[in-house]
Amino acid sequence: MAVPDIAVAPVDEGFWTRSRKVGLTLLGLGLLSAVLFGALATDQQARFTLSDDAAGAALEINGTIGAILFGIITIAAGAALLAGVPKRWFLPVLGVGLVAFVLSFLCWQVSAAPTGQNFMPLVNIIRGTFILALPLIFGALAGVLCERSGVVNVAIEGQLLMGAFSGALFGSISGSVWVGLVAAAIGGAFISLLLAVFAIRYLVDQVVMGIVLNLLAVGVTGFLYERLMQTDAEKYNSAPRFSNWEIPLLKDIPVLGPALFRGNIFLYLGLLLVLVIHIGLFRTRWGLRTRSVGEHPIAADTLGVKVLRVRYRNVLLAGVVAGIGGASYTLALYSFTKNMIGGKGFIALAALIFGRWNPTGALLAALFFGFADQLATYLGAISSSIPSQFLAMLPYLATILAVAGLVGRVRAPAADGKPYIKG
Amino acid sequence: MEPGEIHALLGENGAGKSTLMNVLYGLYQPDEGEILVDGKPLKLKGPSDAIGAGIGMVHQHFMLVPVFTVAENIMLGAEQVRGGIAGFLDRRRARREVTEVSERYNLRVDPDAVIEDLPVGVQQRVEIVKALTRDVDLLILDEPTAVLTPQETEELLTVMRSLKAAGKSIVFITHKLGEVKAIADRITVIRRGKTVGTASPEASRDELAALMVGRNVRLTVDKSPATPGDPVLEVAGLVVDDDRQIRAVDGVDLTVRAGEVLGVAGVQGNGQTELIEAIMGLRPVLAGTVSLAGERIDGWKPKKVLRAGVGYVPEDRSVDGLVKEFSVAENLVLDIYDRPPFGAGLALKPNAIAASAKERIEQFDVRTSSADAAVGTLSGGNQQKVIVARELSRPLKLFIAAQPTRGVDVGSIEFIHSQIIRERDIGTAVMVVSSELDEVIGLADRIAVMYRGRIIGIVGPDTPREEIGLLMAGISPDVAHDAVTAPAADQPDAAPAAEKPGVADGSPASADGSASEDEA
Numbered sequence: 001m002a003v004p005d006i007a008v009a010p011v012d013e014g015f016w017t018r019s020r021k022v023g024l025t026l027l028g029l030g031l032l033s034a035v036l037f038g039a040l041a042t043d044q045q046a047r048f049t050l051s052d053d054a055a056g057a058a059l060e061i062n063g064t065i066g067a068i069l070f071g072i073i074t075i076a077a078g079a080a081l082l083a084g085v086p087k088r089w090f091l092p093v094l095g096v097g098l099v100a101f102v103l104s105f106l107c108w109q110v111s112a113a114p115t116g117q118n119f120m121p122l123v124n125i126i127r128g129t130f131i132l133a134l135p136l137i138f139g140a141l142a143g144v145l146c147e148r149s150g151v152v153n154v155a156i157e158g159q160l161l162m163g164a165f166s167g168a169l170f171g172s173i174s175g176s177v178w179v180g181l182v183a184a185a186i187g188g189a190f191i192s193l194l195l196a197v198f199a200i201r202y203l204v205d206q207v208v209m210g211i212v213l214n215l216l217a218v219g220v221t222g223f224l225y226e227r228l229m230q231t232d233a234e235k236y237n238s239a240p241r242f243s244n245w246e247i248p249l250l251k252d253i254p255v256l257g258p259a260l261f262r263g264n265i266f267l268y269l270g271l272l273l274v275l276v277i278h279i280g281l282f283r284t285r286w287g288l289r290t291r292s293v294g295e296h297p298i299a300a301d302t303l304g305v306k307v308l309r310v311r312y313r314n315v316l317l318a319g320v321v322a323g324i325g326g327a328s329y330t331l332a333l334y335s336f337t338k339n340m341i342g343g344k345g346f347i348a349l350a351a352l353i354f355g356r357w358n359p360t361g362a363l364l365a366a367l368f369f370g371f372a373d374q375l376a377t378y379l380g381a382i383s384s385s386i387p388s389q390f391l392a393m394l395p396y397l398a399t400i401l402a403v404a405g406l407v408g409r410v411r412a413p414a415a416d417g418k419p420y421i422k423g
Numbered sequence: 424m425e426p427g428e429i430h431a432l433l434g435e436n437g438a439g440k441s442t443l444m445n446v447l448y449g450l451y452q453p454d455e456g457e458i459l460v461d462g463k464p465l466k467l468k469g470p471s472d473a474i475g476a477g478i479g480m481v482h483q484h485f486m487l488v489p490v491f492t493v494a495e496n497i498m499l500g501a502e503q504v505r506g507g508i509a510g511f512l513d514r515r516r517a518r519r520e521v522t523e524v525s526e527r528y529n530l531r532v533d534p535d536a537v538i539e540d541l542p543v544g545v546q547q548r549v550e551i552v553k554a555l556t557r558d559v560d561l562l563i564l565d566e567p568t569a570v571l572t573p574q575e576t577e578e579l580l581t582v583m584r585s586l587k588a589a590g591k592s593i594v595f596i597t598h599k600l601g602e603v604k605a606i607a608d609r610i611t612v613i614r615r616g617k618t619v620g621t622a623s624p625e626a627s628r629d630e631l632a633a634l635m636v637g638r639n640v641r642l643t644v645d646k647s648p649a650t651p652g653d654p655v656l657e658v659a660g661l662v663v664d665d666d667r668q669i670r671a672v673d674g675v676d677l678t679v680r681a682g683e684v685l686g687v688a689g690v691q692g693n694g695q696t697e698l699i700e701a702i703m704g705l706r707p708v709l710a711g712t713v714s715l716a717g718e719r720i721d722g723w724k725p726k727k728v729l730r731a732g733v734g735y736v737p738e739d740r741s742v743d744g745l746v747k748e749f750s751v752a753e754n755l756v757l758d759i760y761d762r763p764p765f766g767a768g769l770a771l772k773p774n775a776i777a778a779s780a781k782e783r784i785e786q787f788d789v790r791t792s793s794a795d796a797a798v799g800t801l802s803g804g805n806q807q808k809v810i811v812a813r814e815l816s817r818p819l820k821l822f823i824a825a826q827p828t829r830g831v832d833v834g835s836i837e838f839i840h841s842q843i844i845r846e847r848d849i850g851t852a853v854m855v856v857s858s859e860l861d862e863v864i865g866l867a868d869r870i871a872v873m874y875r876g877r878i879i880g881i882v883g884p885d886t887p888r889e890e891i892g893l894l895m896a897g898i899s900p901d902v903a904h905d906a907v908t909a910p911a912a913d914q915p916d917a918a919p920a921a922e923k924p925g926v927a928d929g930s931p932a933s934a935d936g937s938a939s940e941d942e943a
Contacts, residue, residue: 285502285510292488292499299486302450303500304471414489422450 019090023081026097030078033104034071041067046110047119050255054119063111063118070104073097113382125374126259130267131333133370135160135341137270138325139348140355140362141277142188142318146195147357148281149314150294152417154210155195157345158217159319163188163326165221168336169229171239171327180239180331181324188323189316191217196315200308203419214345222338229336237335242266266328271363273321278359290314294413297420307420350399357412369395426560429587431607431624432596433631440596440613441483444563447594448480449473471500479554480563485546489539493532494518497553524555528585544575551582562586563594568602572690573860573892580606600631646844649868652681653716655852656702656821660711663694663701671697673876674711679821679852684843686867686884687856690895694876695856696738699825703735704728716820729758734814734846736807738825738856744810747799751791752780754798755813779816787812788838804835811839815846822846825856840866860891 041063049058061069077097085093110120139156146153153159166187171180191213198204229237242265250261260267281287289310292300297307322345330336347369354368355361376391434440445451447458449467457464460476467473473480487496494517503513503520521534530548538546547567554562564583568576583593583606597603603610603624610622612634620634656679663672672694679685689695700706702713704725713721720728729735737743745754756765756776764775780794789808791801798806807827814822824843828836843866847853857863863870864884871881872894880900882891894900 283511285504285512288495288499288502288512292491295490296486296488299488299496300499302448302470302480302482302486304469304474305500306469 019081019085019087022090022094023078023083025078026094026101027075027078027082029101030071030074030076030097032071033074033101034068037104037108038064038068038071040112041108042111044111044113044115044118046107048106048110049119049121050123052121052124052258054121058119061107063107066107066111067104070100070107073100074104109379109382109384109386113384117382120378123255123259125371125378126255127263128374128377129367129370130260131264131370132373133366134264134266134270134328135325135344136348136351136366136369137274137363138266138328139322139345140351140366141270141273141359142322142325143349143352144277144281144357144359144362145290145314145318145321146192147352147416148294148413149290149311150297150413150415150418150420151195151199151311151315152206152210153195153315153318154207154349155191155213155217155345156322156348157341157343158210158214159188159191159322160326160345160348161214161217161221161339161341162191163323164330164340165224165326165336166323167327168237168239168330169224171331172236175240177240177242177331181327184327184331185320185323188321188326189319192315192319192322195319196312199419200311200315203421206417206419218339221336225336225338233335239330239335242332264328264332266324266332269324270328274359274363281359291413293420294415297415297418301420301422307422311420347395350395353412354399365398368398426592427587427590428608429583429593429595429606431603431610432594432613433600433603433610433634434613441565442616443613444480444565444594444596447473448478448563474501474557474559477558477560478563479557479559479561481547481550481554481565481567483565483567483569485550487538487546487549489537491538492534493536493538493541493549493552494521494534496538496549497521497534497556501557520556521552524552528552528555528582528589530555530582543570544572544578547571547579548582555586559591561592561594563596565596567595568597568599570691572896573889574896576602603631644840644844644865646866647848649683649847651683651868652850654678655681655716656854657714658698658702658711659714661698661701661708661713662710663697663706663708665697671876672701675873675876675878677871677878679854681820681852682847682850683868684847684853684855684866686863686870687854687873688860688863688870688891688895689858689873691858693873695858695873696825697876698873699735699738699823699854699856702728702823703733729817732818732820734817734819734822734851736810736814736824736827738829740803740806740810741799745798745806748797750795751784751789751798751801751809752776752794754809755780755783755816758813758817783812783816787842802832804831807831807839808835811842815842819846819851821852821854823854823856826858827855828857828859828862836862860888860895864888864891 044063045060046063046066047054047058047060049056051057074097077093077100080093081090081097106120110118139160142156142159143153163184167180167184170183171177174180194216195206195209195213198209199206225237244263245265245268246263247261247268251257253261281290289300289305292303292305293307293310300310301307326341329340334340348366351362351365351369354365355363372391372394376388379386379391380388432440432443442451446453447467449470449472458467459465465472465476467476488499491499494514497520498512498517502510503516504510505513518534521532524530525532525548528551530552532545532549532552536545538549541549547570551562567579571579580602583595586593595603595607607624610624610626610631611618612620612622612631614634622631622634656677658675658677661672661675662670665671675694675698677685687695687698697706701708701721704720704723704727708721711721712719715728715731715733718731720731723731741747746757749757753760753776756779760766760771760776765772765779777794783789784791784794787808789801789812790805798809801809811824811827822843827839827843831839840862843853843855855863855866867884869881870884870886870891871878872891873879874895874897879897880894882894882900
């Protein structure tokens with residue numbers, strides 16, 4: 001029987017194994033940071049405050065020393081990988097090296113900031129990271145649900161946008177956040193339904209269909225925004241917002257408590273969904289069937305699993321999740337504006353791939369992208385010399401590296417994107 | 424079907440055996456007619472109905488999810504769950520069930536092994552266990568031996584006997600007469616979608632074959648002794664990797680002389696494909712040399728190799744042999760369309776192409792509605808004849824045929840075999856690679872057996888099948904020879920000795936660590 005062979009790693013790679021190549025790259029980054037960042041950093045103290053502003057306790061380090069020190073740690077990590085480490089140490093060492101690189105960079109930036117601003121408020125940064133990652137988390141989960149059952153979901157952007165729009169519109173009309181939330185879920189599911197019917201029933205190319213649906217969502221919501229919402233924004237585009245919910249106990253954890261557990265209910269919901277979907281996918285009957293349909297639908301069919309039904313259900317669920325993700329904008333943060341998702345759906349798709357079609361992986365990838373986003377904002381605030389556009393590139397750059405095999409072979413579900421035709 | 428009966432369903436490729444069984448398993452819906460179980464008509468809307476009625480099926484292409492564990496594959500569709508609506512999988516119970524069934528029927532499988540790491544023979548065992556955990560009374564085995572070594576086949580037949588002893592009925596679909604005679608209680612022969620006869624296992628091979636094709640065919644190839652001349656193809660120390668950069672051919676030395684047929688036997692996936700592709704210039708040669716009539720041809724482009732006088736029948740005709748959408752006539756000149764008389768400069772000469780096509784269609788007995796019909800509309804046998812006709816229409820020094828009769832009806836097999844021998848008799852060196860041992864034995868003057876990228880032995884065509892079978896399973900020539908020729912006590916000795924490598928080989932790609940998983 002033909003076993004799909006895309007993911008089988010070469011047995012003998014010679015001296016330049018993946019680990020060594022990554023090590024060499026890391027070594028280069030370390031040298032760059034120790035020398036360049038060290039030279040550019042100033043002798044100001046770089047303060048990382050454990051609060052929302054300059055006040056309070058802080059971790060401090062001399063800018064030049066910090067930049068060089070963390071650079072050296074990166075060099076050490078790179079050297080370790082180059083010398084060869086046991087396989088299970090690869091990811092931890094890589095992680096240490098990359099974090100040290102980022103810290104070296106921050107030491108330079110913070111110490112070189114205009115006087116009086118030589119601090120980085122960690123609580124603020126962490127909160128910002130999670131909030132900016134929110135649509136990515138919901139979007140990537142929608143991708144996981146869809147693609148694990150074998151339907152490619154390029155329409156995440158459209159699902160998020162439709163969710164945001166419906167949430168805003170119906171939330172405003174009814175004056176209830178809950179009606180808005182349900183409407184957002186239905187809005188996302190509506191885009192999903194179109195995707196499901198055309199991809200599963202009519203066997204339309206799923207990627208093309210996804211792109212078309214994104215354009216459709218932009219068009220429809222844009223039209224209604226201009227012709228309906230803007231005629232009476234008071235009535236149609238002023239949805240109530242979820243009030244902040246503080247979680248007892250958790251809110252008192254230092255740093256993380258004030259950063260995460262004193263507010264946004266969508267954040268709780270997102271994290272909960274990651275957990276639920278992860279357990280569901282790998283521990284339950286639903287998950288087993290979903291994965292079997294995404295990997296080998298014919299086998300699933302011969303065992304009495306209703307392939308098409310599983311796919312319809314999962315695609316619709318994906319729409320619900322993404323729709324709620326869209327509502328995390330309009331029912332908590334902003335009022336609706338034209339094309340307000342602005343490409344986040346595509347970054348969510350990148351997070352899905354970077355996270356290897358795994359809910360937890362997708363969460364980590366989303367947070368990484370969220371951090372890059374937040375860092376760009378922060379650097380803007382301290383009027384850094386680094387153009388923020390460079391940081392905005394980071395998610396895409398990371399995805400290219402991921403797909404190229406930096407974090408291990410990326411392996412999509414075997415039947416992802418392949419329509420199932422019975423018989 | 425009676426309880427505890429092994430019923431063989433015999434027919435050529437495309438006779439409708441698999442289709443019939445897919446209907447029985449609920450995958451296809453019948454247009455007419457009905458299925459009776461215990462005298463009551465049964466309506467099957469899908470496979471779950473069939474499973475409910477006690478019908479299980481092991482498909483020709485295994486229905487296993489490669490990235491799942493054995494236990495996950497076995498529970499799929501019939502999951503034991505806890506926690507009500509949440510439906511948490513009860514893995515412990517599933518594992519226990521697998522162990523229980525595999526012990527009861529003596530089918531060793533490790534519930535936690537991942538399918539893609541297992542050799543083919545073990546995957547098949549998983550399929551059988553899967554059916555048995557669903558309490559089937561009737562087990563359908565669709566071409567179960569196609570991918571197995573002779574030893575694995577022997578093991579499967581033992582399993583089938585023990586299932587029969589346990590009161591299960593088995594439908595055994597195959598087109599291999601030997602197996603049918605070895606195990607079946609009753610034989611039904613199908614031809615072109617119709618039952619053409621029922622026979623008992625005592626019927627001779629010839630009778631069965633005649634039933635299958637509807638006329639008498641010769642199973643052996645008529646040929647005179649070979650008169651080998653000078654070496655034409657010389658391969659020395661050849662090393663080739665497969666698509667995954669895994670060593671597939673690992674130091675092969677071969678010589679094919681003018682006027683002889685060298686047969687290459689072996690279980691599929693032991694480097695035969697890569698060997699031929701390397702000779703044809705389709706795959707890079709990493710070490711070693713390939714010479715044609717004294718001239719080094721390794722590193723040449725395929726076109727140059729072909730023009731040097733090599734004919735090539737690729738193993739997968741629909742992918743590598745033909746352009747399905749092109750007409751028969753066009754396919755017949757794919758190799759020399761740019762040469763006179765078929766082409767000149769930028770233009771093709773349709774008249775010359777048509778005339779030559781007409782001639783060759785007649786000469787090679789290609790059954791087609793017209794020379795302009797798309798080749799994809801022809802039957803497998805006639806498609807194969809088109810390829811053979813094309814390749815044999817050039818003057819050749821060397822003719823390489825890979826799986827020349829795979830998926831081809833018996834009538835065409837006979838014709839293609841006679842063409843191969845005719846080519847040999849005019850002094851061409853011929854190399855035939857086939858996973859059908861009978862075909863190799865019938866055609867070859869010498870037989871090279873490949874195992875894990877090496878030629879493990881070269882034997883004469885009169886060597887007993889069992890000995891070649893052991894070679895195919897990687898038993899070295901001396902041991903294989905002793906095992907077969909040793910008196911009386913040979914069977915019990917030979918079987919366990921053959922078992923380990925036989926089970927563990929599968930393909931070189933999956934060989935790593937598979938033996939240990941097998942035991943775990």
